[in-house]
Amino acid sequence: MLLSRVDELCVCELTQALDVTQPVLSKQLAQLKNSEILSSRRHGVWIYYRINSKLPEWAINTLSNTFNGVGLSSPYLDDYHLFQSSNQSECC
Numbered sequence: 001m002l003l004s005r006v007d008e009l010c011v012c013e014l015t016q017a018l019d020v021t022q023p024v025l026s027k028q029l030a031q032l033k034n035s036e037i038l039s040s041r042r043h044g045v046w047i048y049y050r051i052n053s054k055l056p057e058w059a060i061n062t063l064s065n066t067f068n069g070v071g072l073s074s075p076y077l078d079d080y081h082l083f084q085s086s087n088q089s090e091c092c
Helices: 002-006 011-018 022-034 057-070 076-085
Strands: 008-010 038-043 046-051
Touching: 002 008, 002 011, 002 046, 002 057, 002 076, 008 011, 011 022, 011 046, 011 076, 022 038, 022 046
Parallel strands: none
Antiparallel strands: 008 046, 038 046
16 A cells, blocks of 8 residues: 555665564565566665556556555555654665
8 A cells, every 4th residue: 555655665665664574574575576566676775666567457456446445544544654754864
């Protein structure tokens, strides 16, 4: 839900916003990338993730409908507020 709202985030930003450890998050991100739900790009030592723009239309619609249904409620809205209040300059 956070990537639906913010577009692209690095692992560091995601760990801060979701309050999870880097190994746990990296495992989940790898599964989503292997399933081609997410795409990534490397910038220096950082890897940035985003929702794969090459997803089929039905998958994009499903993500959009899910976001519209629950994306503005807890815990997803809480994640977004934590992301906004975190100091991203400390990580990336």
